[in-house]
Amino acid sequence: MKNRQVVSALGLALTVLFAACAPKATSEPPTPTLVPVVVDTETPTLVPVALSGPNAGTFLSWMDGSTLAYVPAGQAVIGANGADNPAHSVSLSAYWITRTKITNRMYSIxxxxxxxxxPASAGGTVYTNPAYADNPVVGVNWEQASAYCTWAGGRLPTxxxxxxxxxxxxxxTYPWGEQPPTCGLLNFNNCVRGTTSVVAYGDSASPYLALDMAGNAFEWTRDWYDPAYYAAGPIQDPPGPENGVSRVIRGSGFESDPSQIASAIRRPASPDYSSRDLGFRCVVQQPINFPPYCQTSPYLPVTEFPTPAASDCAAPVAQRLGPSCKGKVASxxxxxxxxxxxxxxxxGYTCESALVGDQLQVTCYGPDSTSGTLEVCNSTCAAVPTPSWSGNAVCDPGYAYDPATRQCLYAPVASQPGPQGCPPGYALDSTGQTCRPTLGLDNQCPLGQYYDAAFAGCVPANG
Known part of the structure; x- marks a missing residue:
């Protein structure tokens, strides 16, 4: 007879159960039950703070691996007195825009x-080549671009x-100013004859420090194309026409000649069009505090553990080292x-193992946000143990314990400053009772937060 341990992975989760690797018994073992645990811990509280708010060009990291740049509310001059783009002023609410075009690496997630x-075949060769992971994803139509931005918590920009x-x-005239375009400022006019990294031209950043807004690849926007819209549209947050036949493409590509680089140029394209030099970026109107995508899955609390009933043999004990997103691969x-x-x-799941001292280290890989099962056996047992659950269910900061599933579920900052400790981006102050914003160990703010100068700490982008 054998003892077995069933390890069930949900995304990055591990759930540990004990049973027997034995012939099928005449009756099923009892269902695992959860032993209630009372946690007597005083809850830290969040306190109001005076904030200056993000400034133009403030950055925050986002869930798909991108960086968002802040564009404050206010007026802007758009258009250039062309046939379909008369120059005029509009007033826009504040928003965050991805600092670069969406890359192959981001889109692959x-x-x-x-x-x-x-992507369509136009972008397939580049998309599937790891050497181009930081190049803009191309070969996507409007629907594909819109679907990505929605998944990433945003939308295409107007x-x-x-x-x-x-x-x-x-x-x-141009993102970097009025200097005529050159091969040192952007990827255009077949200077390179293909797409390049979205961060290759740091000297041509826009006034809001957005990169790659000229050359390399054209970009989809949310709007339908109407040649008369710039002359007749509203001046407060123009949403674009309600309907149309073509969507609007902005920017320029790696083959564009110097006359096509000005940022005011509008271009129509069928929504199902795709090309080897057409990509996109996203706008996030109200970012929330959010972990990296491969960290959002539930997981088993570290201090909750299964205990077998009395038996003449010891069931195998598994120690979870924790989920990892190294290289953006969940394991x-x-x-x-x-x-x-x-x-x-x-x-769909694969595991690798190696002996480390007196233990067998097993690392498993599988699709994120899905479930997988690993059966672990010990041949020394001859009886079927009855599992039960005990232990103090304490989750990592920023996660809340769900008794129904016995898992730690991700919870945004505002709703989870509980006994588990402070949420991401916060730390206890000298009193040991109050959570206050702080930089992380990498001297960076957590995803969805920016560094506020007035408070000298990290705060959620949505206030």
Whole structure:
């Protein structure tokens, strides 16, 4: 007879159960139950703070690996007195825009979880080559671009938002100013004959420090194309026409000649059009505090553990080392007693093992936000233990314990300053009772937060 431990991974989760690797019994073992635990811990509180608010060009990291740049509310000059773009002023509410075009690396995460579809063949060779991971994703139509931005918690920018982010409030001709375009400022006019990294031209940043807004690849916007819209549209947050036949493309590509680089140029394209030099970026109107995508899955609390009923043999004990997102690939690692054997029971999951001292280290990889099962066996047992649950269910900061599933679920900052400790971006002050914003160990704010100069700390982007 054998003892087994079933390790069930939900995204980056590990759930540990004990049962027997034995012939099927005549009756099923009792269902695992949760032993209630009373946590007697005083809850830290969040206190109001005086904030200056984000300034133009403030950055925050976002859940898909991108960086958002802040564009404050106010007026901006858009248009250039062309046939379809008469120059005029508009007033826009504040927003955050991805500092670069969405990259192949970012887009592949959305494809990997089944939300986005792969680019068309026009972008396939570059998209699938790891050497181009930081190049803009191309070969996507309007629907694909819109689906990605929705998944990432945002949307495609309106024409007015895109143009303000590129030209600044004064409506300069190019993102970097009035200097004519050169191969040292942007990827255009076949200087490179293909796309380049979205951060390759740092000297040509826009007034809001957005990068790659000219050259490299054109960009989809949210608006329908109407040649008369710039002359007749509203001046407060123009949303674009209600309907149309073509969507608007802005910016320029790696083959564009110097006459096509000005940021005010509007271009129509069918929504199902895709090209090897057409990508996009996203706008997030109200960012929330959010962990990286491969950290949002539930997981088993570290201090909650299963205890087998009395038995003549010891069930195998697994130690979870914690989830990892190294290289943006979700994985779990557990330690098993030396001599244990395991079997992967779920398609799509792979595990690697190595002896580390007296323990077997097993690292498993699988699709994020899905469930997988690993069966671990010990051949020394001859009886079927009855599992039960005990321990103090304490979750990591920023996660809340769910008794129904016995898992730690991600909770935004505002709703989870509980006994688990302070949420991401906060730390206890000298009193030991109050959570206050702080920089992380990497001297950076957590995802969804920016550094506020007035408070000298990290605060959520949505206040």
């Amino acid at each position: 959305c494809v990997g979880v089944g939300v986005c579809s792969p 024409e007015a938002e895109w143009e303000k982010a590129a030209r600044g409030p004064g409506g300069q 779990n690692t557990i330690l098993l007693p030396r001599g244990s054997t395991y079997t992967v029971r779920t398609d």
